[in-house]
Amino acid sequence: MIISYNICKPVKLRVFLNRNGNFGNGFLNKIEMKTSYLKVIFLTLAYILVFSFGSAIAWAYGLTGYRWGGTSATYNINNAFADSFRAAFWSSAGAWNTAGSRFRFNYGNITTRNPNIYIGYISDGYSDIGHVNAGDTAGRIAKSNGWLSGNTFTESDTTFNTYYPFTTVGTPNSNDVQDIMTHEFGHWLRLNDVYAHRTQPSYCDYSYEATMCGYFVNNETNKRSLESDDTDGIKAIYGI
Amino acid sequence: MFMKSTNKKYLLGFSFLICLALGIVFGKHIIARVFSPDAVYEVGPSAAYLGGGVPVYAQEASNIIIGVVKAIGVPQDNNDGRLVVQQEVSIDVKEVLKGDALQKSVRVFMDATRTPDRGFISEVDFKPGEKVLLFFGGDGSGHYAVFSGPAGKYLLDENNDVISSGGEKLSLADMRVQISNAMKAPPIIKHNIDPVPYSGEISPKQAGANSAMKY
Numbered sequence: 001m002i003i004s005y006n007i008c009k010p011v012k013l014r015v016f017l018n019r020n021g022n023f024g025n026g027f028l029n030k031i032e033m034k035t036s037y038l039k040v041i042f043l044t045l046a047y048i049l050v051f052s053f054g055s056a057i058a059w060a061y062g063l064t065g066y067r068w069g070g071t072s073a074t075y076n077i078n079n080a081f082a083d084s085f086r087a088a089f090w091s092s093a094g095a096w097n098t099a100g101s102r103f104r105f106n107y108g109n110i111t112t113r114n115p116n117i118y119i120g121y122i123s124d125g126y127s128d129i130g131h132v133n134a135g136d137t138a139g140r141i142a143k144s145n146g147w148l149s150g151n152t153f154t155e156s157d158t159t160f161n162t163y164y165p166f167t168t169v170g171t172p173n174s175n176d177v178q179d180i181m182t183h184e185f186g187h188w189l190r191l192n193d194v195y196a197h198r199t200q201p202s203y204c205d206y207s208y209e210a211t212m213c214g215y216f217v218n219n220e221t222n223k224r225s226l227e228s229d230d231t232d233g234i235k236a237i238y239g240i
Numbered sequence: 241m242f243m244k245s246t247n248k249k250y251l252l253g254f255s256f257l258i259c260l261a262l263g264i265v266f267g268k269h270i271i272a273r274v275f276s277p278d279a280v281y282e283v284g285p286s287a288a289y290l291g292g293g294v295p296v297y298a299q300e301a302s303n304i305i306i307g308v309v310k311a312i313g314v315p316q317d318n319n320d321g322r323l324v325v326q327q328e329v330s331i332d333v334k335e336v337l338k339g340d341a342l343q344k345s346v347r348v349f350m351d352a353t354r355t356p357d358r359g360f361i362s363e364v365d366f367k368p369g370e371k372v373l374l375f376f377g378g379d380g381s382g383h384y385a386v387f388s389g390p391a392g393k394y395l396l397d398e399n400n401d402v403i404s405s406g407g408e409k410l411s412l413a414d415m416r417v418q419i420s421n422a423m424k425a426p427p428i429i430k431h432n433i434d435p436v437p438y439s440g441e442i443s444p445k446q447a448g449a450n451s452a453m454k455y
Contacts, residue, residue, distance in 0.1 A: 138388070138392075217296075218428075
């Protein structure tokens with residue numbers, strides 16, 4: 001029995017069935033196609049495979065090569081931050097705590113300690129979030145730092161540069177503090193900035209929603225929530 | 241047989257040629273990605289940078305210059321226990337697009353990080369002899385810093401095209417127009433207060449106030 005399928009003119013796939021109506025073991029042996037169309041199909045498939053593969057393996061996350069010794073870290077918040085800011089920091093930590101990895105940020109206390117990473121900061125064993133207007137006008141909205149013991153992190157701190165305005169409620173021309181702190185917590189976890197991504201080879205901006213994109217525009221909130229690139233990164237470091 | 245013997249040979253040969261071509265074109269990239277998956281190793285001071293590109297940077301930068309990288313210093317630790325390392329780069333100024341027009345050279349300081357096993361890693365990469373277009377801001381201690389890190393540095397090629405660190409290219413003439421237009425436009429970014437030199441811990445009251453944040 002022969003069944004003919006007109007796939008597209010004039011490609012004809014002829015399938016030979018055995019007397020029982022099955023394809024039988026010799027099914028593949030009995031397919032014929034015109035060579036010219038095979039070339040086209042093969043070439044098309046090859047390019048699809050290559051470009052799909054190339055896309056799938058594009059940038060995802062950056063690792064610093066270091067990590068915390070355990071799977072948790074305790075953070076403290078300078079007492080000058082308003083309640084709304086403190087709540088924003090909790091939300092930032094919560095985003096990472098629900099990312100599917102084993103790592104957890106734990107809130108410690110309100111503190112008078114105020115790390116100033118813009119001039120350097122002496123390790124004190126506490127991981128704190130602070131603020132300063134240090135006169136830095138070079139576009140560095142916030143900075144995070146870390147302390148290593150061997151290859152293990154024991155402390156991280158973040159300083160917000162108050163030369164730039166921050167907000168939790170969308171005040172125009174301000175930086176969303178939850179957006180930025182979620183990014184900075186990514187640095188605490190020892191994820192690196194990501195500047196390029198699949199569809200935008202240049203520096204990422206507000207159109208790239210991954211939290212570990214290192215550039216920010218006023219009032220963007222994209223980075224409050226984690227994208228798969230971010231969660232893949234934390235899972236890679238701390239496991240699931 | 242799957243197909244006629246002659247067709248099979250033809251297809252095998254054709255496949256081999258395609259694989260060879262694809263390997264030449266994409267092989268290095270694919271191998272690099274597969275065997276070094278996504279990892280960029282560095283550690284240390286990580287800044288959240290102001291984005292927005294030239295329209296923002298041209299307004300915010302105190303200086304914009306075209307110059308040639310003259311010398312690159314060794315990253316230096318202040319050796320007092322603070323985790324701050326800076327690297328100095330000297331630039332011969334060829335043209336000033338914004339800022340002090342009398343400058344013949346500038347010294348730019350970048351954050352760098354001392355790692356236990358990978359030496360120093362700088363915020364922005366420079367090479368001696370590079371022709372660059374740079375946006376500067378102040379680091380608060382009297383030094384220039386590249387504005388918004390890597391995005392504040394552009395390379396100039398032999399055709400006078402300007403290339404961003406992300407690989408985007410445009411003509412220097414177009415860049416000049418963008419900078420000029422940005423400087424004439426209304427300010428995009430607002431600031432809390434004028435920057436002040438750091439002289440110790442700033443108390444909450446001194447740090448300034450805005451409508452959304454109380455200190």
